[in-house]
Amino acid sequence: MNPARTSFSRLHPLATVVLFGCEVVLAAFSFQPLCALIAFLGAQLCTIQLFDTKHAAKQLVWYAPIIILMAVINPFFSASGSTILYSFGHTQLYVESLLYGATSGLVLVSTLSWLECLFAVVSPLEMLQRSSVRFPGLQLVLSLSVQLMPQLLSDLSTARQIQSANTAARRCDSAARAYRQSNVLGQSRLLSARKTIAQSATTINAVSMSSLEKSMSTFQSIVSRGWGMAGHRSRWNTEVLDAYDTVALLVFVFLSVIAAVCLYMLVQAWQFYPTMPEFQVSFWYLGVVLFTILPAIFVRIDTVLWEQSV
Known part of the structure; x- marks a missing residue:
């Protein structure tokens, strides 16, 4: 069996949903070119772990045209910017509009990839089962x-x-x-x-x-069969948070907060129009990179712990 799927199947569903849910949310709000690229590469790395390299390559066959299409179409709908890349007639192609379209495409495909990873480790039926008491x-x-x-x-x-x-x-x-x-x-x-x-x-x-x-x-x-006769439903709680799940959940929440703060600082310091600032190496990128590769790190650590316990 795939070691990544095995690792997340041993983990409590709450911790798994928190990890991949935060990955989806942060990928959806990463409207900064380098952050969007980091989220996309992290999603592809997680896809390779959960599935295989062939599945990730099939994804790229569909995702690459989407990114290119959004990058090409956006300058015609939002002709704004200061750096003219090409002019034909009265229409001007700006680098800022082109990069904004490419960033939007990366945000879209990275969000879809993280959603696929989420439903690969936690099926919709399992999520419905967890929500049967509350909703x-x-x-x-x-x-x-x-x-x-x-x-x-x-x-x-x-x-x-x-x-x-x-x-x-x-x-x-x-x-x-x-x-x-x-x-x-x-x-x-x-x-x-x-x-x-x-x-x-x-x-x-x-x-x-x-x-x-x-x-x-x-x-x-x-x-x-008795649906609606009682105010609350009862069920057997087969999933209990143990020490391992609690530590993993706390680590996921802590790193997600750090990644959210880092992403906020990077997105606030960036603008597409009218001019884009120069790319600079910043310490804030470290939090985003660490959180995007967190699923891969967790799988490696879980494999080592499992081998030591056996």
Whole structure:
């Protein structure tokens, strides 16, 4: 098994959610070119640990065009800055606008990468299970949606297949009739389009009514089993914070606060318009770098501790 997944599976879910949740939030607010690049590289390092290098390379195939596209498009929507890179006609391409678009793209893809890492170590069902005591209604709605939506899509696909099988002969007859009556071909196409839309609407209506019946029956079965009869739900607490989880949680919170302060100082000292300041080596970058590589450091430390305990 992947050692990174094993390490986070041994850790309490609260500590894992705090770590990767802070990574997601800080990546979303890192609107500074170097900070955005650090968050992106840290997310790719974590992706390599949780999955493999091939998965990270597949991500880059999708993420690189997004970054390039946002960097190219932004100067046309926000033509601001002081350093002209290229001029064509009355349009001028500024370096500041180009760098702002690239930074926005890095922020977007790094946030998506950290979210993927979060759901890789803590599944949505586990998060719903943890929130069942505090938010029972939300947990019920989301769990029913997770169960009923695949059924709805499956029923819709089945209904379309049945409809296409029943109307195959009719389509052949209508096509032959339209070919023979070439003078009214346009009207035949229009009638065929209307018939297709009407059949699709009928199919969607039937599937929606079927899904409504299933949801009502599911709701009645839940109520018959005692849902809502008590003010609070009870459950077995299978996850308890031990000393190892407490130390890890405190370290995660402490380093996340330091990273947030460092990121705030770096973002406040930076501006894109009208002119950008020069890049300078600062001590504040250390906190951001340390927190972005914290998952990798934790996996290494956990592996050593596990080998010593065994």
